[in-house]
Each structure stands twice: as structure tokens, then as C-alpha cells.
Amino acid sequence: MATQVRIALDGMGGDHGPRVVVPAAAVALQRRPDVSFQIFGDEAQLRPLVDAHAALKARTLIVHSEVSIKMTDKPSQALRSGRRTSSMWMALDAVKKGEADVAISAGNTGALMAMSKICLRTMPQIDRPAIAAMWPTMRGESIVLDVGATIGADAEHLIDLAIMGSAMARIVFDIDRPTVGLLNVGVEEIKGLEEVKAAGRVLRELVIPHLDYHGFVEGDDLGKGTVDVIVTEGFTGNIALKTAEGTAKQIAQYIRDAMGHSVMSRIGYFFARAAFQALRQKLDPARANGGVFLGLDGVVIKSHGGADSFGFAGAIEVGYDMVRHELLGKIRDMVAQANEAREPGSSIAPVEA
């Protein structure tokens, strides 16, 4: 890594494209002065926006690209139309070629993951990638993975997820030994899917320095923040994430309905509106921004498509932290430690899929 963290931005991604990406870069540069940017996209749109920020202009290389991946493109369409030529691909390729340390896009998740897999490939020893999300909890935040990169998982993949999530948690939460739980339908060892039980048996015995295995957790432990890292395969993780988002929206609707109901409650709302604004911020999905793609041979961050420039700046800072604190190196070290602890013949030797 160079002295500066070199950040490749997909300038065209997200609902708002350059109008959010460029101001976000300016915000991030103020907060993290040791960065430089390559921004990929339509130069005619990007140039005037970058020129408007003198400090940003001095640290930014604009690289023109002809193709923008649409938010509605299916992964297969995106690959057909945008492989090599799109702003999304070119940002990833900058990481691949060693010209950038991290790629960040607010473009569509399926396309970004499909391109990441082809362009960057997975790390040695990791078979399949994952998406980790920051999950707001009663205690603060937890990391939940996989929220949808890979459908289905055997025990070995769940163990990989536990390791990758811990590596990320060490950086995000600045703790030495994050607690890790496996999402299941009960906390007793006899319950649940076979692969979850098998992963639990290995993790219980696995002694590696930077992972504190807590045991099984249930759906309501997500909101409680029972552990720092919650591990599940991508189907269940995606449904849990969207269910929680849906419930939050539903309750926000209930609150609006309830508060508009009578003159008294409208007066109440008037006095309580600062509290409601605070509540709205907590429920705002743009606040917990910056999904991290794990398991790839490169650092890739997915910003929420609807994020504003402060939200996207948050995703840039997540990417910065992952590079500065060596996410990939931490994962590599922890995988090696886990493999050493699991020499063939030990009771926690690799489990059959």
C-alpha cells in the first residue's frame, strides 16, 4: 500500500450518480486527508463537479468510461454490456491492477458482486464471497453476514464467514476478539440445520486469537446486539435483513398514522418532533451504510443506492479503514491460524460438506 489510500470510485453508480459521488469524495477527503481518488465515469458530468472542489481536484484522476450500469440491470446484462467498459468494472479493475487499494460503488448489488467475482476472484482458501452489512442494534451495531452474495452454505463456508466477519469486526469496532454467533432457530446445540450444527461444533473447539465464539443466536438477537458478528448463509441473511427493514418501515407508518389521529396527538407530535427526528435517523437505512464484500482478492465496498453524499462518504470511510487496517491481511492470517488449529486428525478437522 502506498502512503496514501488510493480509492477507486464508480462515479455513475447509485440513484444519483456523480451528483452524490463527487461531493461525497470531497467530504471524505476533509475527514481523511491521506487519500487520493480515481473516479470512473462520464467525464463531461464528472469534470465540472470535481473542478468545483479545489482540494478534491488536486487529488483526483478522472477516468472516462462510456458505459454506466443501470440500477435495474440484471447481473448477466451488466456483464454483457459493461465488462471492461463500464465505470463499475473499471473501478474494480483498478484494484485488480494494483492501481487502487479499494473500489467503491453505489451501483446495483448483483452486478457489482458478479463483476467483482470475475474481475478480482476470491482469495486463496476462500471458496465463495459474502456481503457483510452493518446492523443497528440496541447496543450500537453488529456485523451480519452473508446478506445475499451466496445462496446456501456448507459448514466450511459458515466457518469462513465467521473468520471474515471477525476480521472486519476487529477493524470496524476496534476490538481484539469479537464475539461471533451462528444464526439458528434455537440456542440448544441439538437444534437447527445440520450444516449450522457442524459449523458450531468446529467453532466451539477452534482456538484462534481473534475470534470469540458465543454459540447459536436467534433472529431477535440481531436487534439486541447479543454478539459483534452474526453468521448465516445468504438466503436467510437476505430475508432477515429485508424483514427487519420492512418491519421498521411498517412501524414508522404506524407512528405516522397514530400521531395524525387526533388533535391531541398532533399537539404531542409538535412538542416531540426533535425526538421523532432522532428516531427517524436511527431508522434510516442510509445511516448504516457501506456493505463490505468479503472473500474477494481485493477490497470492495457497496454503498446504499439511495445514499446522499454524507452516506456515500461514510462508505468511502469504511473502505479507507478496511485498507488502513489491512482487512485482507487479517483474513489471511486468521484463515491460516484456523487451518493450523484444524490439522487432519484433530477433532475439529475439516467437515464434510
Next chain:
Amino acid sequence: MATQVRIALDGMGGDHGPRVVVPAAAVALQRRPDVSFQIFGDEAQLRPLVDAHAALKARTLIVHSEVSIKMTDKPSQALRSGRRTSSMWMALDAVKKGEADVAISAGNTGALMAMSKICLRTMPQIDRPAIAAMWPTMRGESIVLDVGATIGADAEHLIDLAIMGSAMARIVFDIDRPTVGLLNVGVEEIKGLEEVKAAGRVLRELVIPHLDYHGFVEGDDLGKGTVDVIVTEGFTGNIALKTAEGTAKQIAQYIRDAMGHSVMSRIGYFFARAAFQALRQKLDPARANGGVFLGLDGVVIKSHGGADSFGFAGAIEVGYDMVRHELLGKIRDMVAQANEAREPGSSIAPVEA
């Protein structure tokens, strides 16, 4: 079925036992005069409570049992200690012997399902049972199944769930052709688990009178109420349910914190407290009470363990409706119609597991 709906109650189940079950029966009798009760449990506790309600006393047979299943008993423990002798088992056995039309318990879910499977067995043509939950939505309510009876499902089981859920929805919502969605990680036909895709292909082509297949739905469609019936296997369903409950609790906590924050917001709370009470009722899990066990050769209703007597009375009324409107007959008819539509050789012939 006799003229009266004959209801077998586990008098000892739930957090409160007879103190909730007996008053609940009295409430239900007022609302549904054409019922009679058998209440199983400790006669010394039940007798004085029943005697306090003259109308209830005239319609109730108390059957003494020595054993009560604890809320903390594992299913295996419950079967060891309470098979044949517990109030829970005896209520189920009354249905088995044709002496009651429905069994209702607020006892622990795992034990009740384990005993139901052994005592009542599954219906012909249905391999595995399911638990259906009422899910509060922005539109009203939906039915979600399976929320945890059976872990893992092949395509055929998902189709059974769609049929059983529709039969229940016809009764609960009093509609002729409920809409049904399969829970998945995207709405496109190419996404998701193989078994979900296979079930979707069959349901799309299956023309049966009382099931309107909508397609795939996602986690946030649960709260939206996009369809009347949402189908998923028990692992994902259980995690979705608990995630939503956890999110609701988390937001309730945020609201308490936000409203206690300043003098102004406390004044706001004072004026808005009627609205907040309405909100609390909507978020109260005891309101949406009466999980229905489907696929068994008998009607079994699970009340929430913490329900009060009005909540438990709601579960009794759900059971009453399922009997009066012939849940089991509706399921049998729909299974037969589906099998007819799926003659071997048709494009929607039974799919390999």
C-alpha cells in the same frame, strides 16, 4: 362434528396456566355460545376457577391430569415425562379419540408439536407438519408458514405449505381465492434456492380454484402485506419471525429513549399518549395470537405462552373457526384438486426432491 364445537384445552399451559385458561374459556363462550369445553389439568386448581363462572361450568368437563409440561421442557423431556399423562397430551388425545374437535394449548411450542406429531400424526398426503402464524401488516394481517415446525423443505413440501396456508386463509380472511407468495431473495424467476424455484414453477402452472399464486416475494413484503399467504420453510420462517419481533422491540426501545430525552418531548408524550397506546397494541405480540398447526390429522392451536385471558380467548376463537369452517376438509379437497391437476406426464408433475 357435533352441533357444538367441542374444545379441548390444556389447562396448565402457558406462563399463567389455569388463571388465564379458565377465564379465557368464559370469554370465548360469551362470544361463541355453541361451544363446549374439556379442560385438562390439576383439578384442585381448575375446579374453583370454573365454578366461579356459572355459564362456563354448565358447558365444561374438567379432566384431572397429574403432569404439567413446563415451558422450559425440551420436546424429548416432555415426551418422557408427559406422554399419555400430561394435560397437553390428554387434550390432543381427546381430538385423536374423536371426543373433541380441536385442542388448544399455550404450552411450549416444541413439546406441543412433538406430541401432536406422535398423537395425531400427519394427514394422508402431507408428509410434514407446519406452524402458521398471523403476521400484522400495513394492510391488516397475512398468514406466514412455516415459522418453525420443520427445518428444510423440498419443492413438494413448499407446495403443500401453499395449499395448507390457502385453506387457512379462506377461513381466517373469509376470501375465496387467497393470494400466495413464495419467500425468496428476489422476485425474478431465476433467483434463489433451487427448491423454491421448482415450487414456483409448479405453482405458476397449477390451476386450482382456491389458490391465486402471486410469485416470489421478499422479506419486506411480510410487513407490506403484499399477499395473503407467505410460504417459506421453517428455518427461514422462524428467523424472519424472530427478526421482526426483535426489530419491533428495538424500535419500541428507541421510542422510549427518544421520548424521555427532553422536557419538550415528555410534554409531547403526554399529549400523544393515546396514540402511543394504540401503537403499543399494534406491536403487542399477544394481539396476533393463535398459531395454527397445519398438516396434522386434527386441529391444534398454539396460543402465545404469555397471552392474557383475552389473548387466549382469541386463540380459542381461531380454533372454533377452523372447526366450523372445516379446515381439514378444505385442505383435503385442495390437495386432491392439486394432485388431479398434476397427473403424471403433465408439465407440473411432481418434482424430484
